[in-house]
């Protein structure tokens with residue numbers, strides 16, 4: 001499993017997004033948190049910003065849709081050129097159809113679970129998913145404290161993925177830092193979102209290298 005780091009621009013300067021993307025040339029992805037003030041109590045950005053950012057950077061965009069109606073909106077993010085589009089289990093009403101649409105439009109299909117949502121009921125969907133996102137905070141805000149109680153679910157998800165046999169990436173998002181990333185890696189995560197730990201650092205590029213080194217040093 002290769003370690004991938006996806007810095008979240010939620011912690012970047014929204015007035016200078018192109019410059020902020022350029023500060024992390026060693027990122028595997030740019031994590032873009034789309035919030036609609038309904039699924040989560042916060043409002044961030046939407047399609048026009050994703051379309052503009054797509055043209056402003058060559059780093060692929062990892063769009064995390066924290067919105068109430070992902071079935072309606074997710075395909076448009078794939079059409080806008082996102083490399084990966086993640087929908088939430090708690091919000092999607094037709095996840096199979098939507099995940100298939102995302103793939104058919106050329107993006108990777110991601111499926112996210114909030115801290116209180118069990119992974120086992122979704123084992124049958126693994127064939128439709130390119131990346132499973134296990135939230136390690138309640139979604140909505142950057143800079144929250146990492147929830148250790150989610151780690152057993154990360155382990156369970158890794159086991160389900162191994163049993164399934166296909167290549168499904170396992171992402172963690174929320175409170176991932178130099179303090180917590182090794183625990184996530186040990187539990188089986190291989191894609192790490194980090195907002196504050198990257199954009200809160202003086203040198204975001206160096207912060208990514210540091211996180212990558214820590215995660216890569218963990219034996220799994």
Ligand code: DX5
Nearest residue numbers: 008139140142143175195196
């Ligand atoms: C939270 C978002 C995260 C957030 C992570 O709802 O999905 O992507 O930006 O920020 P940190 O790493 O600061 O917890």
Ligand code: ZN
Nearest residue numbers: 033064173193
């Ligand atoms: Zn996110």
